[in-house]
Amino acid sequence: MWSVLRSLWLVLMHMFKPRFTVQYPDEKPYLAPRYRGRIILSRDPDGEERCVACHLCAIACPVDCISLQATEDEHGRRYPEWFRINFSRCIFCGLCEEACPTYAIQLTPDIEMGEYNRQNLVYEKENLLISGTGKYPGYNFWRVAGVKIKDKDKGEAEREAPPADLHTLMP
Amino acid sequence: MSKIFVDKKAYEVNPKQNLLEACLGHGLDLPYFCWHPAMGSVGACRQCAVKVYRDENDTRGRIVMACMTPITENMLVSIQDPEVKDFRAGIIEGLMMSHPHDCPVCDEGGECHLQDMTVMSGHNYRRYEFRKRTFRNQYLGPLLNHEMNRCIQCYRCTRFYNEYAGGKDFGPQVLRNLVYFGRAEDGVLENEFSGNLVEVCPTGVFTDKTLKQHYTRKWDLQMAPTVCAHCALGCNTTAGERYGTLRRIVNRYNSQVNGYFLCDRGRFGYEHVNSARRIRSARARRDGQLADIPKAEALDRFSSFAAAGKMIGIGSPRSSLEANFALRALVGPENFYAGISDAAHRLLGEMLAILRQGPAPASLLQIEHADAALVLGEDVTNVAPRMALTLRQTVRQVWLDKAEKMRIPRWQDHAVRELAQKDHGPLFVASPYATRLDDVATETHRAAPDDIARLGFAVAHILDSASPEVPGLPEPVRAQAERIAKALQEAARPAVVSGVSTGSVAVVRAAADVARALAKAGKPVAFALAMEEMNSLGLAMMEPKPLGEALEAARRGDAQTVVVLENDLYRRAPAETVDALIGAAAHVVVLDSLEGRTTEKAELLLPSTPFAEADGTVVSSEGRAQRFFRVYPPPGDIQDAWRWLADVLGLLTRPEGLSWKNLDDLVEAVARTFPALERIRDAAPRASFRIAGAKIPRQPHRYSGRTSMLANIAVSEPKPPEDPDSALSFTMEGAPVEPPAALQPFFWTGGWNSIQSVNKFQEEIAGPLRGGDAGVRLIEPAAGSAPGYLNTVPAAFTPRSAEWLVVARHHIFGSEELSANAPAIAELSPKPYVALGAEDAASLGAAEGAAVEVKLEGGSARLPLRIESGLPRGVAALPAGLGPLDGITLPIWGRIELTR
């Protein structure tokens, strides 16, 4: 008898405690910038696509929901011809972001992706590519890599010596 | 066998190997770069360091390069000693100092030996903060991409390209940390084996340019074991697919056949599979036009033709045994014709008969070990390319043997080369024109086919006087024959090679007589005959009737329906003849994968599978039956030719059609029908084969994108396709253990992502794959039976006035039908021409490039003249398989006139 009354009392007291549940969607919770929500593809500081179609996110993905096809522009810059994420499979683990050597693929704090039709959860590059650098400003893979692209010749990447002179005989 | 101790564990090793090979052979992980199993050691990279100890009491030990250290009995070795581990980490750190930050955009990534070795050596953080050395790249042609920044100066490329393959237009340049590997200037790499640099170079300096057009990482490729479709040697390959297109070919090791290397036609010819000219659905003629029809309708029509009257079938040397057999079953053995010219048919029949009587056809490995070789009338590089690379190694055997006597191990590559200097062992090349082996030949002989045969018969007669004498041989030729005979006689393991190049039965017979004379003298002679197509020998073994008789049958009205199997008849006979054959038939059914002149004439066209979408068995020129497997299921209505034919047989309620459910049933039927082909059953395990209850996955364990690659079509993943025909599955699930060699879809093991992982699959380094190499040899003449001589010495060749003997000149790029549809190969193919010797051209008053009229029986054409200084007088050459006269069987006498 005593224990029943005690339980009723405790429940009653809880009504006066502060609430944790928020009135979503009227009230939005704070999600940190590193929250693992909707995935985007970002651009480098020059406004070019960051993704170099290296397939590392795809291999890292434990549910295999990323696929892409690599291609190159006429100057040798590699980028994805198409890039697809099947969000109906994605578990938002963030392993793709961790694997990405260019900071192209990033998880964002947007979680509002509900769809009535599962097919609409298949995102193509047009749906993924944003216009900014996302969480990582500054980094541009191509400025570090040794491959020649438009406006960056051999020897012009960071910490590169000018191309070797093949006719030198100096020891 | 010797015993060595590595990190206190005992191992039995082959004392002829070096320490690196011994360690790798036992599955121990020891990093290396410059050593190559086929090219030996030079000790250039210092990566394979280990410690060896004098005795049990020696605690310090000394660091040596494993690849340069011979095995000694009871040797004490350590790979794991901390000091030597540090040493290796230091070496790789040095090699990586200027390495570019390229892995994400490097085509080698994911199958890079440098990545693997870096991880294995424990170098994982860049400490070097200074400027990196950079290089400019070169344009090297349509096959290879060059990215010199990635070079670690291991020298493997130049050792392969220059020393192993005999290339002249490439090499190391400059000095110290600027050593550069390339050509003197931009340009197409000339060597026919340049594609091997993709696999030989441990980094991404040389990568496959055709793969780059549709790049996919190794881990994303669905792969299957297949057999090269571009000549009769049957090199083993691995083909990889992604998103329904074929992406690339890499070597699949087979110690008896291709070893570690392929030719460029085999590696880069695959793109015919992706051609826009692929036939993708059944078509039927309506109002003169071919229009797509559903599969069921196509089968109905086909079976209605069968009811309408007599049917003849024309087989193909580029189709599997099973496809040819299904056709033969449909039309009946008496109506089954060879889809090759009558002359080629006769020659092939002769070659088969010769090989059956002996000496048995040699494997490439056997040829490689020959210490003297005679190439009689064969342009090996352009007909059976991989064999040319093999023959090039024969000139080193004498010196390898000598080195061994001087106690220099065979793998001590540069020591052996120093010993030999520029000297080569005996190699004799007789051919109407210059060949790509002439640079290592001891002597060459330029003559018309009949004179080449006479030289061969003369050699045979000198070796054994019981063989026929050659009357009226000019003194210099006789003297040359003496020298050749002497060299072959003195050799311990002579080789004799001939083949289809000259189109001459006499030449092949002469070669056989030389080989028989040597065999009679007790020599283990390596005898090989080069043939053109994937299943040339297999077709001959099915005993089809000659094509000419098909025409007669059609003329008699005995061929209401002609069924053409994967064959462009316009390449086999003059256009008039083919037109007559097709015109005489009421119905023409063609099964093929690519549009061509013959498919245009079809009333009913059925889409069949190119090699990457097909299953089947082929017989190589070595008489080796090998099974190839589809890489991905053929899309839409496309299916194997044998399946189309089995379906028709089924509709006709013929017993075969009802009993043939999968490939195994056909294999069984072929084996039962032809005793000579009985052993094809053993070419690969049956479709019911399982390892631990599971099939063997075609997709690597890292295959990505499974829930996304088809999500644009439908978000729910489809069930993976079934494969009723083989023990391979179209998934990544399956037994994680090693399958039999014939079913090995790719080489890959833990920590060894590159093709170098093949080390882990061999019984011993450079030995057979564990469990035996793929394929079974079908032609083994009874031991002890000494076949007689062929006694058919032709008369000497006499040039005619105003007429030339027009011989065929094969081209590695362009002469073969399928690879010519691959854009990269097409780019390297020559334009049609006619070639004459310098004197003949002068007597005609024509200069290089002049337009001349070539008039042959069966057709004439205006072609630019090419002057080939070596061509004998009275002999002209036309490129085989390309140009307007490709249907005319050569050699043939014809007129050549200067057009005014």
Ligand code: SF4
């Ligand atoms: S890991 Fe990054 S760069 Fe590589 S394919 Fe994925 S998004 Fe692109």
Ligand code: SF4
């Ligand atoms: S060669 Fe290997 S290590 Fe170097 S960039 Fe390419 S993948 Fe990376």
Ligand code: SF4
């Ligand atoms: S190009 Fe490749 S094979 Fe040649 S030295 Fe450099 S790393 Fe070695």
Ligand code: SF4
């Ligand atoms: S030699 Fe012949 S079988 Fe071998 S890769 Fe070349 S074309 Fe293919």
Ligand code: FES
């Ligand atoms: S592999 Fe031994 S030194 Fe290079």
